[in-house]
Structures are given as C-alpha cells and as structure tokens.
Amino acid sequence: MDIATRGSLRTRLEGLVILLVAGGYLWETFDIPDFYQLPDTPGPKTFPELLGLVFAFMGLWLLVSPADIMARIRAKGAGVAASVPPAAPAQESLLARLGIDGYFVALWVVVLAYLWFMPDVGFPVATFVLLFAFTWLLGEKRLHILFGLSLGVTAVVFFGFKYGLNVRLPLGVLDLLAS
Amino acid sequence: MFEHLLNGFAVALLPLNLLIALCGCLVGTLIGVLPGLGPTATLAMLIPLVFSMPPATALILLTSVYYGSMYGGSTTSILVNIPGESASVITTIDGHKMAMQGRAGPALAVAAIGSFIAGTFSVLMLTFVGAPIARYALLFGPAEFFALMVFGLCTVASLTGTNVTKSIISTCLGLMIATIGIDLVSGAARFTFGNPFLQDGVDFVVVAIGMFALTEVVITAREVHEGTRAQIVKAGKVWISWSEFLYSLPAILRGTVFGFVIGMLPGAGATLSTFIAYNLEKRVCRHPERLGTGDIRGVANPESANNAASGASLVPLLTLGLPGGGATAVMLGALMMLDITPGPLMFEKHGAIVWTLIASMYVGNTLLLLLNWPLVNVFARVMRIPAMYLMPTVLVISTIGVWSLSYSAVDLVLTGAAGLLGYYMRVNKYPVEPLILGLILGGRLEQAYRQALIISKGSNMIFLEKPISLVLLICAVLFLFLPMLLKRSKQYKAVAETAEAA
Numbered sequence: 210m211d212i213a214t215r216g217s218l219r220t221r222l223e224g225l226v227i228l229l230v231a232g233g234y235l236w237e238t239f240d241i242p243d244f245y246q247l248p249d250t251p252g253p254k255t256f257p258e259l260l261g262l263v264f265a266f267m268g269l270w271l272l273v274s275p276a277d278i279m280a281r282i283r284a285k286g287a288g289v290a291a292s293v294p295p296a297a298p299a300q301e302s303l304l305a306r307l308g309i310d311g312y313f314v315a316l317w318v319v320v321l322a323y324l325w326f327m328p329d330v331g332f333p334v335a336t337f338v339l340l341f342a343f344t345w346l347l348g349e350k351r352l353h354i355l356f357g358l359s360l361g362v363t364a365v366v367f368f369g370f371k372y373g374l375n376v377r378l379p380l381g382v383l384d385l386l387a388s
Numbered sequence: 389m390f391e392h393l394l395n396g397f398a399v400a401l402l403p404l405n406l407l408i409a410l411c412g413c414l415v416g417t418l419i420g421v422l423p424g425l426g427p428t429a430t431l432a433m434l435i436p437l438v439f440s441m442p443p444a445t446a447l448i449l450l451t452s453v454y455y456g457s458m459y460g461g462s463t464t465s466i467l468v469n470i471p472g473e474s475a476s477v478i479t480t481i482d483g484h485k486m487a488m489q490g491r492a493g494p495a496l497a498v499a500a501i502g503s504f505i506a507g508t509f510s511v512l513m514l515t516f517v518g519a520p521i522a523r524y525a526l527l528f529g530p531a532e533f534f535a536l537m538v539f540g541l542c543t544v545a546s547l548t549g550t551n552v553t554k555s556i557i558s559t560c561l562g563l564m565i566a567t568i569g570i571d572l573v574s575g576a577a578r579f580t581f582g583n584p585f586l587q588d589g590v591d592f593v594v595v596a597i598g599m600f601a602l603t604e605v606v607i608t609a610r611e612v613h614e615g616t617r618a619q620i621v622k623a624g625k626v627w628i629s630w631s632e633f634l635y636s637l638p639a640i641l642r643g644t645v646f647g648f649v650i651g652m653l654p655g656a657g658a659t660l661s662t663f664i665a666y667n668l669e670k671r672v673c674r675h676p677e678r679l680g681t682g683d684i685r686g687v688a689n690p691e692s693a694n695n696a697a698s699g700a701s702l703v704p705l706l707t708l709g710l711p712g713g714g715a716t717a718v719m720l721g722a723l724m725m726l727d728i729t730p731g732p733l734m735f736e737k738h739g740a741i742v743w744t745l746i747a748s749m750y751v752g753n754t755l756l757l758l759l760n761w762p763l764v765n766v767f768a769r770v771m772r773i774p775a776m777y778l779m780p781t782v783l784v785i786s787t788i789g790v791w792s793l794s795y796s797a798v799d800l801v802l803t804g805a806a807g808l809l810g811y812y813m814r815v816n817k818y819p820v821e822p823l824i825l826g827l828i829l830g831g832r833l834e835q836a837y838r839q840a841l842i843i844s845k846g847s848n849m850i851f852l853e854k855p856i857s858l859v860l861l862i863c864a865v866l867f868l869f870l871p872m873l874l875k876r877s878k879q880y881k882a883v884a885e886t887a888e889a890a
Contacts, residue, residue, distance in 0.1 A: 243574070250845075251838045267556055313610060316610065317808070320783065324787065328791075339780065344776055
C-alpha cells in the first residue's frame, strides 16, 4: 500500500469515526427532555441537532472524499495509471506505522496514571512518583538527582500552592497515615 | 474633564496606591504565568482582600492585577507553548517558535511593549470617547452577536490550518463539547450521561491544558528521547532592537484598533479579538508567509489586541454596567460589593472613583512596562532549563490548574482524554485553536441563536434581515471559502506552504 493510498484510507477512517460520533451525538440529543417548551421557540435540542448534522456532513465528506475521487477519475481519463510506482511492501507493524512504540506508551501511561490516581493517592506522593518516573523516562538516570529533584519540586509546589495560593491539594495516603 | 483626571492622578499617585498598583501588577503577572489561573480566577481570589480597603485603593488593586495577569498569560505561551489563558492561545503560534530560535527575550519584550501601547490607547479612548462609543454596542442584539461569533469562528477555521474541512470539524467538535451540561434556558441536562460533575459543563481550561500542555509535554519528551528536538538557539539579546520594534509597530497598531473595537462589544471578549486580529493581520500585512514561522509580528499583534480588548471591555462595564467577559464580570461584582453600581450615571454619581480608576490604569500600564523590563530577562532564562527537568514540572503545575477549578477528579480524566485527542489532532494536522475557540464561544453562540429565534418567533430570516448581521455573515462565508477562491494566488500558496511546513 503506497503512502497516498494509506493517507486516503486514513482520511476515510477518520470520516467514518466522525460520522459515528455524530450519530451517537444526535442519538443522545433525542434523550434531552423538553421542559416547558413554547411553540415556535427553539428548545435545548435545536442547537445540538444543527451541530450534529453539520458534524455528520463533514464526516460523510471525509468518508466519500470527493476531491480524491475526482482526481482519480481525471487521472484515469488522462490515461495515467498510478503515477507512483508500487513501493516495496513495508515490513513494519501497524503500531509502528502509527508511531506507537513502547516508549510512547510508557509516557502516556505515566501521565494518565498521574491524572487518574492523584486525587486518591494524594498530591505529594503521586507528584513525587510522576516526577521521578517522567524525568527517568526523559533520560536522567542519576538516582541522587532524580530523588532530590522530585522531592524538591514536590515540596516547593505543594507548599507554594497550598499555603501561598490556598489551593486545596489532596493529601491522600499521607492523610491516612497521619490519622 | 482634565480637572477630574488630574484629581484622579492625585489619588492614584499617592505612595500607598502606587505601592498597591506595583504589587498588583507583580502578583497578577506571576499568577497569570501559571496555566489555568487566568485573570478571572486571579481577580476572584482577591475579592475577600478588597473588602477591607478604601474603594479607590481596591479598584487600583483590581485593575493592576487584571492588567498584570493578562500580560502574564502570554509568558507561558511564548516559553513553553502552553497558553496561560484563553486570550494567549494565538500567541503560541509565533511566540514559541521565536523562543526556540533563541528570541524569547524580544518576544516577551514586544508583548510588553504592545500591551503598553494598546493598554494606553484603550485608556485614552475610555477617557475621551468612552461614553459615546459605548452606545454603539447597544446596536448589537442577539442576531448581530450570533453573526459576529460565527464570523470569528469562520476566520479562525479558514486560516489556522491548511485544510478547511479539518478546521470546520475541529470547530464543530469544540461547539459540541460546549453543549455538555445543564441548558441555562430550560434547565435540561444535556450529554451528562447521568454524571453530576458534567452538569456544569466542561471548562475550557480542562480541554486547553489537555490539548496544549499534555501534548506538548509528551511530544517534547519523545523528541528528547529520540534526539530530534530542535536545539534551542542560545539567546542573543534580551530586549527588542529598534528595527524589530519598527517592523512590528504596524502590527501593534492594527492589533490595538481591532482589539479595541471587538473588545468593546459585551460578551465578545479579549479571546475573540486576538483570533480575529491575527487573521486579519495575515490578510493585510506584508510578507504574510512569515507569520506562523516565528515572526515577531505574530506576537505583537495578538498581544496588543488582547490588552486593547481588556481596556475596551471596561467601557461597557463602566458606562452601561455590562461586563465584557469573565474577568470584568468579577470586577462588576467587586464594584457592587463596594456599593458602586456601574451604569449610565456612573460618571455623575461616582465621578471621583471613576477618574481615579482611569488615572490608575495609566499608572498601571506604565508600571507594568517598567516591571517587565527586568522580568523579561528572568523569564527568558526559563528556556535555558533542560527540557527533561522543565517538562515534568510544567505537567504538575498544569494539573494543579485543572484541579483548582472545581477539585473534581472528572476534570482530570477529561484533561487526559483531551490530551490524547489533542495529540492525535496535532500529529494528523487538525488545528486545535478552532476547537478551543468553539468551546469558549459555544455557550454564548447558542444563547444568542436562541434569543434571536425567540425574538423572530422561530424564523431564521432574522439573521438576514438585520443589516449588521447580514454583512457579518457574508464576510464569514467569504472568509471560509476564500482559501478556495485564492488557491491560485501566489501569496496564498506561500502562506499555505509555510503553514504546512510549520
């Protein structure tokens, strides 16, 4: 599969996803209750319905890709077959083609785990672990630097925001230990 | 009038008030630098403090913090590609590229100078022609506001990306996210899936931090790991040169005028003015292909528009009692707590306070420029911190920005989801800016749409019958389809190629 075909296939897949999202959005719009709606006045459904339809149309546009079809018809009419010579079949996996590798997954897992667990684990512990893991992933392998930096930044940010700006940061497990 | 203004200066220049203005500018700048804590949040934090102050001093504190935080928001946009608040989103386009090229100092300096010029212009306008021109804002009914917002969205959608279809999809997605939550007119819950935390809707900060901060952190981390990160050029000079200033001056002046005109419309706000001003700049300036590649005008123009709009939003606030945006709404609340009701009789009833406020705005603007002279040097040094230490810290501070909104775990989960979506969008060239603007304007756009339809008893013809609305809608359609019409123009091709490369 050459690059152009791959790009066009991806565009069509995006179109399909957008169409499905628009379908789900419009379906959900039917569940919106109409309270005290006066006749001839727009209710809470009017604007979402309009948006859902525009979004669905854009998805359909990508799915059909009329410009792409026109270009192929024109190319066929001009007697030009695929101008790009067929490339040697790529040996890379689907994940590699999408740019997804172990390092990429590790980065997102660390970020998303921090966002997910921070309220329960508590800001100080979660932030220390995040800083340690993320800085390590970024290439800093010296343990004393990792430890000192993570502890220092956690302490400065925690005390600065909690006592300087009155932001309520969760203590999480530290609160349990204290009690 | 001059006598009143001089009296105002006499109060504003009292040592205590001068000190309060200086502290306000400094605190506003430092808090404005933190992602997620924009002018509205900063002002809201200060409300309990102003109770114990005399009204004039309290107003001086509020305005200086307002100005400071508006300026501070641009700093993170330039240094780490994360907008401190919604009005700085557009500054990221050229500002961060300048910082990567070792020109963080001139970028921060032109933001400070542009803010000073625009701020002073808007105060001058407020002083001399504030009341008469505020009345033109009354010509804008719901239909006109709807058309104005559609115009704003179309200009952004047509120029932030190279593919109009992708820009429209991005805008629609932003508008769709904005429909989540309780409908303010009927009270019906929409797209909340039974989750009470979604009833208040999705705050723009949640999505913006996900799409800008999280994706930036991950992309930078990956580049550092793979060794493909562009080397940050060592900063040559910290302050802006005379030739750079002259080069960016027309952009500053255009940004100032557009920012003031749009910012004065209640509800339009500084954000919309920066988007429209930047896109108009791309249309009218010389060498538009340079914008988007780290051009100093790309910082000067939106930053001037942003500050002109901040000053302009005080015009309808003081003369009509209508707040122009979130921050001015908080200021309105603070004024009313001080027993000052803004409105057409404000100048007659509370003349001394109003003139002190206007005088303090001149003083605040000047102090902000003087303060930023040394601060530019300090902030520019942030670029020297290695990415492996800076990025995790940025991630932590951004997370606090989201957490402090409503202390909700749902917001953090949504930020993560927005981050993943933003990463996909950035990699596949879907512009993120239209989504953010759609999310910011969505609520107001729907409100204006429904109000207009209620007035017209359900007829959509109202948008074509009102002359201002009709002109704005025609301009919106023209802007949206202009790329197709201009496809053969050499200038457009150059712009498209630059945008593609960027």
